[in-house]
Amino acid sequence: MRAPRHLLLAAAVGLTPGLAxxxxxxxxxxxxxxxxxxxxxxxxxxxxxxxxxxxxxxxxxxxxxxxxxxxxxxxxxxxxxxxxxxxxxxxxxxxxxxxxxxxxxxxxxxxxxxxxxxxxxxxxxxxxxxxxxxxxxxxxxxTGPTAQKPDGQPASTPEPDTGGKRPLTPLIVAGAGGVIAIIGGVLYLGAAGDVSDIEDKCGGRSNCPPKLVEEGNDARSRQTTWGVVTVGGVAIAAGGLVWYFLSKPKGGEANTALAPKRRLLPRVDPVVGRGFTGLAVSGTF
Missing domain, CATH: 1.25.40.10 (Tetratricopeptide repeat domain)
Structure with a gap:
């Protein structure tokens, strides 16, 4: 005797979850x-x-x-x-x-x-x-997007094993620029104070003693030098921050396996000498 068709369908439906x-x-x-x-x-x-x-x-x-x-x-x-x-x-x-x-x-x-x-x-x-x-x-x-916790509440989708991160090089450059700007700013204020003191001693006279004139010129030279260093440090810090926020995040562990070898980090140092002022940049980009 053949089983009714509706019973066969019910059996098939009952077996489906087990197959899944x-x-x-x-x-x-x-x-x-x-x-x-x-x-x-x-x-x-x-x-x-x-x-x-x-x-x-x-x-x-x-x-x-x-x-x-x-x-x-x-x-x-x-x-x-x-x-x-x-x-x-x-x-x-x-x-x-x-x-x-x-x-x-x-x-x-x-x-x-x-x-x-x-x-x-x-x-x-x-x-x-x-x-x-x-x-x-x-x-x-x-393909459910969420997992279920034991208490029946849905859990958020777990993060993948890899995560995007921006490179640290721009932050290092920005930090170096900040340090340069701070050092330059402190020394600039010191030189500016020396200039002010010498001007007070001269009292606005045009015939200052030669020694005060020499000290004043030296103070003004240092003021100009450290002013340039301060501005350069601020520019480097701003450039590093812009570089950081414009850079695309890199993949995590799997991306690291597919990425090229890391290059040497750039280094920025202030260079100050008699008659010249500048910044020395070393490393590769």
Whole structure:
């Protein structure tokens, strides 16, 4: 006797949640056996940025796809594995997250985060064991933008493992300019005070003693010198701040893996001598 059609449909619908919760067996991440070309690195950067945008939108499936493509293009950027692990975890693909984390430890054995990542793997294994004992608990893979806390209140979307930061070089330049301006300002005020004292001694007379005339000229020279240094320091500080606020934030750990080596920081020093005043700039930009 055939079962009624509506009973078959009900059974199929009842089985759907269980199928949705099932996680496909993770595949091992391919070995890193080639050196990426400049084109591979450029493509990896583009894929990473696209994955970052999808992650922030809560579309973890798409973020995983982009970051997986980025790591296949540049398999030396091992920090991408941490991003993949986080996206897998939020997408309720814990076994995939474990594979990504274990691969990271295997390829970065001296990572300072080793103990933290090992504890993270242990926690994921415990959750998998709990879900195995209680098959009806835990949602399956999805693209929900928020996770649920135990009390039922929605939690905000976790921040990705990488974060954009502006470079520190402009702030260093601005700080150096501020120091120059402060030193120049203090010495300028001292020289201005000396000029005022000598003028008081002369009493406005045109026939001041030669010694006072020499001291006055020396004080005026120092006043001019440190005035120029003060203005230069203010200009450097302002330029550093403008540079900082106009610079684009750089990616965090994954971007660091794809970024070029850091250059030497510039250094600005005041140069003052008899008959000349200026600023010495050293380093590379």
């Amino acid at each position: 919760r099932a996680e496909d067996a993770p595949k091992p991440i391919p070995p890193c056996e080639k050196t990426p070309t400049e084109g591979d690195v450029a493509g990896a950067k583009g894929a990473f940025q696209a994955g970052q945008a999808s992650f922030e939108e809560g579309d973890y499936n798409r973020a995983i796809s982009y970051w997986d493509d980025a790591y296949r293009r540049d398999c030396t950027a091992h920090a991408l594995l941490l991003n993949l692990a986080r996206a897998y975890e939020l997408n309720n693909q814990k076994r995939h997250a474990i594979v990504a984390l274990e691969t990271y430890l295997a390829r970065q054995p001296s990572s300072p985060q080793r103990d933290q990542i090992a504890r993270r793997i242990e926690g994921l294994n415990e959750k998998i064991a709990q879900e195995a004992n209680n098959p009806t608990a835990g949602p399956g893979p999805g």
